[in-house]
Amino acid sequence: MSVLFEAVYEGHRYVGFDRGPAVTLHRVADGQVAEAFVEANGSASALRASLTSGAKTVSVSIDDPGLRFLPPLLPAASGNALLSGFMGTHKKKWDGRTFAEGDEFVPPKWFFKGFGDWARLPGEPLTVPAAPVALIEEPEVLLVYVNDADGYPHYAGYTFGNDLCDIGLHRKDNGYNPYCKLCDTAVAPWLFLDAPPRTVTGRVTIVRDGATAWEGPFDCGADALYYRVRDMVEHLFSFPAVRRPGLVNYVLLGADEASFHDGFRIADGDRIDIDVKSHDVAFSNEVRFTGPVPPGR
Known part of the structure; x- marks a missing residue:
């Protein structure tokens, strides 16, 4: 590769x-x-x-x-790249089924994480609000596209990310999902110059006070998804807002079940180690809870 x-x-x-x-x-x-x-x-x-x-x-x-x-293709000017993704894409969330030819395409829910320069690299801290309800790590495939002068998106390749978010807040009220996603996202710097991968397997380890507090496997390749990648991407790029000329798009394809589903709760200072064994990519980030801004400032 x-x-x-x-x-x-x-x-x-x-x-x-x-x-x-x-x-x-x-x-x-x-x-x-x-x-x-x-x-x-x-x-x-x-x-x-x-x-x-x-x-x-x-x-x-x-x-x-x-x-x-640097995150792949990241422009120096803030606002010239967008980080977003899809929700509920895995077969596990569809009773093991996959989208079949002839089925009516109902697009998955989509979320906006922030501008491209909001992405954090391996080794950098992932900041979250001071009192999250329940965080979840989400190892995912991340596709990279760049729009030409006419706004046509050109696929560049793929890498991997950790879409850290507050799933507890989302489950409290689905309408809170935009808030839930306002946590930093880790992005690996390696851009694989191939088609979106069908098989991606690896392991997550969460380290607390120097010891393993939780670990488990994940699968986030296209074969693990209910939706076809092509359908999801074509639907996203049907919206002119993401086809602005010169814009770089980072698109997360969705995550497997993770520590939250096993009853574990991520705490301030935990380190999340993601080892994408199928692609020999490993990255780690520490989670940091941040306090509110004092009133009047």
Whole structure:
């Protein structure tokens, strides 16, 4: 599986095409990678040639402390990328059934998480409101699209995210779901240059005070979903608001059952370790409860 990533090193933005232990970085300008995806129109060789031809390069260790990774294709300007996703997509939530040809398509519920620069990278804290009802980690496939000058969305690839949210608030009242989603989302920096994956398996471990407090498996590939990915995406992009020219869209495809369904409750300071074993991707983030803003400020 081909992989692309973007990072900042010594004040410059770069793109890379492997995961180390030593990597060659090719200097790029803000937005250049997104534009290259549009111009390449699905050709991996054209994409690589566009981003490497004539570019200044530097070789570094993948764990160099000066290498700061970025969410894939993230524009420097806030508001030029959107992070959103679908709910209730897994077969487990549909009695094990899958959408069949000929069935009437009823789109899944959709939610907005925030702008692209709200995404948190591995190792960064995930902040939530001071008194959540009941948090849930949600390891998910995250698709990346970039719109061309006419607003047509071009698929770039996929990575993985943790759609942390307050499921307890959602269950208290479905109308509170927009509030429930106002928790930070972790996004892995590795963009897989392939079609959305059919099989994604892994394991979640929640660490509290240095010890494992809960762990369990997950499956979030397309074969685990009731809906077809194509149908969900086509419906989302039927709305002009997400087809603004130049906009980057990060789209979460939904999560398996998790610690909440096993009776576990995430606490302030817990560390969520997500190991996507099928794709050799692992990322960790600490959960931090944040206090309310004092009145009058």
